[in-house]
Amino acid sequence: MEGDEREEYGEELQDVIEGLRRLARGVETPPALLAKVLTRGECLLPPQRRSMGWWRQVARAWLRGVVAPPGWGLALASACLVLLFAGPTIVTLRGAMARLQAQLEAVEKRERGALEHARQLMHMVIQQADRLGHANFELGRYEEAEESYWQIAERNPQLQDDYLIKAATAAWYACDYQKARDMLEERIKDKPRSESSNDLLRHFVLGSVYHSLGDLDTAMNQYKIVAESGENEYVEAAWFNVGVVYALQYQKSKDEKEMEKSIAALEESIKEASRRSRAQSAERIRKIQEALKPFDQRPLNKCGDQYHVTQDLTALIGVSAFTEWLNQKQVLSQMSL
Amino acid sequence: MAEVHPEFIDQQIQASAVAGDYRRTLDLLARTYLDTVFHYCCRMLNGDRALAEDVTQQVFEEACKGIAEFREESSAKTWLLAIAHNLALREMKTRGRRARLLDTHAAEVTARVHAAPAPESESEVLSQEWLRRLHWALGQLEPAERSILMMRFGGERRGELPAAEIAQILGVSRATTYRQLQEALAQLKRIMTHGGG
Numbered sequence: 001m002e003g004d005e006r007e008e009y010g011e012e013l014q015d016v017i018e019g020l021r022r023l024a025r026g027v028e029t030p031p032a033l034l035a036k037v038l039t040r041g042e043c044l045l046p047p048q049r050r051s052m053g054w055w056r057q058v059a060r061a062w063l064r065g066v067v068a069p070p071g072w073g074l075a076l077a078s079a080c081l082v083l084l085f086a087g088p089t090i091v092t093l094r095g096a097m098a099r100l101q102a103q104l105e106a107v108e109k110r111e112r113g114a115l116e117h118a119r120q121l122m123h124m125v126i127q128q129a130d131r132l133g134h135a136n137f138e139l140g141r142y143e144e145a146e147e148s149y150w151q152i153a154e155r156n157p158q159l160q161d162d163y164l165i166k167a168a169t170a171a172w173y174a175c176d177y178q179k180a181r182d183m184l185e186e187r188i189k190d191k192p193r194s195e196s197s198n199d200l201l202r203h204f205v206l207g208s209v210y211h212s213l214g215d216l217d218t219a220m221n222q223y224k225i226v227a228e229s230g231e232n233e234y235v236e237a238a239w240f241n242v243g244v245v246y247a248l249q250y251q252k253s254k255d256e257k258e259m260e261k262s263i264a265a266l267e268e269s270i271k272e273a274s275r276r277s278r279a280q281s282a283e284r285i286r287k288i289q290e291a292l293k294p295f296d297q298r299p300l301n302k303c304g305d306q307y308h309v310t311q312d313l314t315a316l317i318g319v320s321a322f323t324e325w326l327n328q329k330q331v332l333s334q335m336s337l
Numbered sequence: 338m339a340e341v342h343p344e345f346i347d348q349q350i351q352a353s354a355v356a357g358d359y360r361r362t363l364d365l366l367a368r369t370y371l372d373t374v375f376h377y378c379c380r381m382l383n384g385d386r387a388l389a390e391d392v393t394q395q396v397f398e399e400a401c402k403g404i405a406e407f408r409e410e411s412s413a414k415t416w417l418l419a420i421a422h423n424l425a426l427r428e429m430k431t432r433g434r435r436a437r438l439l440d441t442h443a444a445e446v447t448a449r450v451h452a453a454p455a456p457e458s459e460s461e462v463l464s465q466e467w468l469r470r471l472h473w474a475l476g477q478l479e480p481a482e483r484s485i486l487m488m489r490f491g492g493e494r495r496g497e498l499p500a501a502e503i504a505q506i507l508g509v510s511r512a513t514t515y516r517q518l519q520e521a522l523a524q525l526k527r528i529m530t531h532g533g534g
Contacts, residue, residue, distance in 0.1 A: 008515065013522045016529075019471045020490040029375045033390055037367045037397045044401040045359040200387060232387045277473055 126152055126159065133166065142174035161187070161198045165205060172209055175303035180209045200226050204234045207241060212306045220245045227268070236276075236284065239269035244291065244312055251315035262316065263325050270329060282333045288326065292317055350413045359404050367397060370414055374421050380487045381425040383476045392428050396421045411505060418498060419506040422484050429480050474528040482521040489518055 009017065133148030146167045153163035164187055171180035184206040207222030223245065226238035246262035249255075266288060274281035291313040301307040316322040346369050353361040374396050379389035399420045400407075407416060475483055488498045488506070498506075504514040 009519060009522055013519075013526060016471070016522055016526050017490050019468060020475075020486060022468060023380065023472060023475070024376050024491050027376045027379045029372045030386070030390060033375065033393060034367055034371055037371060037394055038364065040394060041363045041367065041397050041401040042360060044398055045363060046402075046405045198391070230386070231384060233383075233385050276476075 126156065137170060142170045146170035146174065165198065165202050169205055177209050177213045181213065184209065200229055200232055200234050204238055208310050211241065211245065211310045216245050216248055236269050236272040239265050239272060241310055243269060244310060247313050247315045259316065259319060259322065263322055278336045285329050285333050288313065347413050354404060354407045362404055363401060366400060366413055370417050373414060374417055377418060377421050377487050377491060378425055380475065380491050381483060382428065384472065392424050395424050412502065415498060415502045415505060418488055422506055425484065426480050470529055474525055477528050478521065478525060482524060485517050486521050
């Protein structure tokens with residue numbers, strides 16, 4: 001196989017091919033995944049079709065049950081006599097049964113077709129509602145966007161998680177923080193904690209909603225669920241927001257420990273970004289600088305200061321330990337680029 | 338689980354599907370190909386394990402819905418990877434949208450990378466740093482390019498697909514598949530060396 005690959009892809013690409021295979025070896029399948037797949041899959045399987053062999057086995061088992069007691073011997077002999085005389089009638093009955101079965105199969109096929117058609121129609125409706133929601137969102141019509149997403153979530157249990165988050169995000173943009181919080185809390189309350197992508201996003205958005213509402217402790221708890229969950233696409237942003245919450249707590253208490261924690265969380269955020277790429281790390285440093293901008297120099301928003309609060313590091317302006325740390329990060333970042 | 342020849346397992350899977358014993362079909366499919374599908378999803382989704390887990394579950398859910406139609410036209414692995422290919426591409430599209438949705442606000446979710454790291458010396462080939470860079474470069478490829486590489490080289494040997502079966506999944510000729518593989522490999526190497534282009 002390797003010889004063939006050398007001919008097909010050239011010697012100079014062999015290291016890349018080998019590297020791709022080594023990358024794959026480093027991936028471990030989560031142990032609980034098999035059980036999840038089997039449990040969820042079994043609910044979606046079509047009804048079991050019975051083979052002829054199965055029917056034969058059932059008939060044999062039934063007959064064994066009937067003829068086993070000795071008292072049934074006489075009854076069986078009588079039944080055989082009846083069968084002898086009623087044979088032609090039974091043959092006719094078998095024909096009728098076969099016709100009935102064919103009719104039933106045809107009805108079942110029609111039903112399956114109708115179901116498939118309904119499924120396709122539903123899919124189209126969802127697609128349209130999703131497009132409408134997205135367009136409204138892009139145009140800044142957040143209430144309308146929320147309505148579209150909410151409708152999809154309400155009517156489709158399978159898509160509920162994804163679209164409730166979208167609806168809550170739209171409510172959050174519309175400055176309706178209470179509503180966004182209620183939507184997300186409602187979903188979290190009955191669910192065991194998991195690290196699926198949707199659950200983590202939900203915690204992240206909920207953290208941001210509490211952050212906007214000024215409930216910093218709850219916001220911090222939600223962010224930490226995401227930040228400490230391991231490798232996923234929201235970890236970097238979650239650590240940044242943890243840093244912002246600590247900065248706000250420092251502003252209130254003037255406790256230096258809070259400031260140190262803020263720097264440590266921002267450091268984690270940069271570390272996470274640099275795991276992806278150096279450019280991503282530079283981008284994170286730029287966002288930290290952006291968050292130092294006073295609110296009156298930022299674009300106006302109808303939600304007021306609450307809109308900017310999740311990006312507020314202004315409490316750290318002029319704090320020498322922070323300024324020193326940020327300068328050092330900038331220099332290192334420029335050198336690596 | 339004891340090592341069994343994949344062809345023998347495929348025969349068992351097909352036999353149980355034809356006999357209508359779907360529960361056994363699902364059991365065999367999941368026990369045999371869960372790793373292959375998860376590896377593929379994980380690499381397609383830039384190593385995001387939580388998301389890869391979600392998509393792997395969706396792959397098997399789709400397989401369950403279409404299990405009655407599964408026949409001998411393709412191997413079970415090809416069939417599952419075809420579903421995984423479509424779902425992973427769809428997920429990446431949705432992710433792009435979702436990232437845009439949150440990116441405009443303070444929520445800070447972004448995974449876009451614009452520049453490249455500095456090239457390193459040949460002596461470091463296959464070192465951990467080189468693998469990290471390969472992982473990064475893989476993330477810079479177009480999703481379709483990444484997918485074709487993952488199907489061909491991205492699994493343990495028994496999880497990899499031959500070019501003919503990839504051609505079947507993509508609906509193109511075998512020659513086109515070879516060409517696309519060659520181009521994707523060359524592009525990957527280019528990104529690793531020069532950071533793109």
